[in-house]
Structure formats: C-alpha cells, structure tokens
Amino acid sequence: MTQERPIRVLIAKPGLDGHDRGAKVVARALRDGGMEVIYTGIRQTPQMIAEAALQEDVQVVGLSILSGAHLELFPRVVEELKARGVDDVLLFAGGIIPQEDIPAVNKIGFTGVFGPGTDTNDIIAFVREHAPVRA
C-alpha cells in the first residue's frame, strides 16, 4: 500500500522584489505534479533560503527573481548551502533572467532556467528527471 515518496522542493524568492505570482504558479504546478512544495515567501536572504533547505531536507531548490540581482544573490545561496553541507540539491531558477546571463547562471549551479511563458509541465518534467533520490 505504500506509494512512492513525493519529491520535496523549496521555492523561495531571494532579494527585494515583492512580486511572487510566478513563484506561486510554479509552486502550485509542482504540487499538482505530486510534489511537496515548501514555499517560504518573499524577501529571503541567501542564509534564510539555505537554512530552510537544510531543515526541510529538500532535494530541489527553485528560486524566483525579478530584480536583476541574480548574479549577486545566486552564488551566495550556493555558498550558504555548501556551508551547511547541503551540496546534493538540484537548483533551478525562474523570473527575469536575460538570455546572455543564462550561461553564467548555469555555471553557478542552476542547471534549469525557466523564463516567462514556460510551460509548467516542462518544469515538472525537469524536476522529476533531475531530482536526486532520497530515502
């Protein structure tokens, strides 16, 4: 009678922009895709995001950012995760990230970047395919 354990995902918004419609749409889509989504709300510091990822033992962290500070904030999130020994999570990003920044964002460790107009099914498929397996 046991069913497969749901994938656990943290969705967070780093930095100061206050619009979280996109983050909420993605959170709902992943829930409808059978995942357990921890949503932290807006204005999260890199420390808060990393600490939440640690406490919740998520396999996946998705960040939504509209402010343009992705190249400043994303590396700091990765640093804070590493500092806590959380280095086996899948990272993806969404929001407004200019095309020319995507290689740099990928290099930081965010292997999936999903801009406006993305089909949420693509995000679900990406997470399902790449999420590390846990207990």
Added chain:
Amino acid sequence: MTTTPSGGVDTATALVEGVLAGNRRALARAITHVEADSVIGRELLAHIYPRTGRAQTVGITGSAGAGKSTLVGALAREERKRGRTVGIVAIDPSSPFSHGAILGDRIRMQDLTADGGVFLRSMASRGNLGGLSESATGVVDVLDAAGFDVVMIETVGAGQDEVEVANAAGTTVLVANPGGGDEVQSMKAGLMEVAQVMTVNKSDLAGSDTAVTQLKALLATANLGSWEPPILKTVARTGEGVAELVDAIDRHQAHIRSSVHAAEERRGQATRQLIALARAALHREALEAASTTGALEALVDAVARRERDPRNAAVALLDAVKAQWARK
C-alpha cells in the same frame, strides 16, 4: 541507501550520533527517514527513544484559518525570549488527487529561520492510513532527543488524525476563534477531550467573550480529570496574550510532571500512542492480507451487487484475513 553530502551513505548509527550531538544536517536527514518509515528510520527511533522525554511537547490544534501557524510562531518567539530552544513540526494537508502539497507554514515564521535555537520542519499529511500520526510521533521523538526544550506540533485542522497527533504531545492547545459557532460544534466531536489548554485567538475581533463563554459551558459538561483546562485569549499577530499562554502550558507541564500525576500521565500517553500505532499497522497489514487473498475484491463485488450486506461481509473479510495469517 542514500547518499550523504560527503558522498557516503546514511546509517542509523551515524544519524543517531549526529542528532544527539546537535548536528542540524543529521537531524534533517533523520527526520526524512522517520517520515518515510524507512529501515534506517525505524532503527534510529529504537536507538533514540531512551533519550526522549525531556522536552515539553505541545500540540497546537484547531480549524483551518484559526491562526495556528501564526500562533506557533508567536509561541516560539516567546519561548526563545525565555531562553528555551524550540523544535517545530508543521503539518499541512496533501492533495488527495496529486498527493502533492504546498507547505506554507514557514511564511509566518520567516524571522525564526535565522535563529539557530529553532528548527522547523514542514510535513505533508500524505493521506496514509494512520500514517500521519505514526510519522509525526516519531519526528517529535527525534526533535526531543536532539535536545530541544520545547517541541511543538501544528496539526492540519480536522479529523481523527488530529486526536492521534495530539497524543504525541504532553499538552494540547486548542485554538478557537470569535464567532466560531460551527467550530464549537465540531469540538464536541472530540477535539475538546484532547485539549488541556484552550485559547480564543484573534480575540481583538468582536465576539471573543462569547466564544470564551461557549467554551466554558462546554467544559462544564465535560468529564474532567485532575486538570481543568484554562481558557485564554490571544492575538497571535501582535503577540497579545501569548506570554500568558506559555505560562498556562508551563503550568500544565508542571502538573503532568508532578509526582502525583507523572506515572499515570506517562502510562496514559504510552497507551494512547501504542494503540494508535498498532491500530495503524494492523489496519495496513489486514488490508494487505485481504487484498492478496482476493477476499476484499470478492466481498466488495458481493456487496455492490447487494448479495451480501456490508456488516456481515466485514465479518467474512476479517475471517479471511485471520485465515491468511494462520497460513503464514
């Protein structure tokens, strides 16, 4: 088998050591195993259980929208002011359709994330038969063994699971609201009996005195033991009344730990927990046996065709289960 950040593999021994040493990463992994009811999870529970019993365990229950998350946040802040560390298990419902969940309790406790004296874990109810109480009880034990002074469990807000989750707590706080007449009705159905402290939250709204009176009236007809549940008023959003709520929880904890009641209380809780867990395990195994023999399907068909009545069919189902177990 699970890879750890160091590239190794989780073992129960390493996780137990990590949990007892206050390693937060190990604690988070241990909770994952207990929640999944994995082999490692069961092994580590066996190891840590003798180290539990020190924490104040507090259940927070009440209807959806009563302000449980906000109140848990406010309680945690007050406990921190008093120098106590706090572990929190926040349970939200799973979707019965996708089995997914959105766990949003962290939104109301954002400031606590940066506090090293607080550990918050969100859990989805997952809709398993008795599974919620099984895993939530275990997660509380892990946080207790990890040395948190207070461990709070915030429940989903309805149903039999509430009562069982409350069994995992030494003190259960019922959160009611002004104008919640329907709520009071639902409390008659069982939540009243499990609460040792009650609070009318959002008491800055009109009708809070009426709600207090209604609760008092209900209590007057209840079968109370040696403890009379106090009824308080709180505004979780502003923190009003929260210090008094912590005081009331402390008084109840002192009551159940006092020499007169401690042994009785421990046996009572042990009985409730053991029976709840055994019932869940029995339920699962019986259904498994019933479906492997095909008895379940055959009897369902017979009842659906109105050839057999459900009550006698249930007796036949149980006979089939017992016969299957006897063959083992």
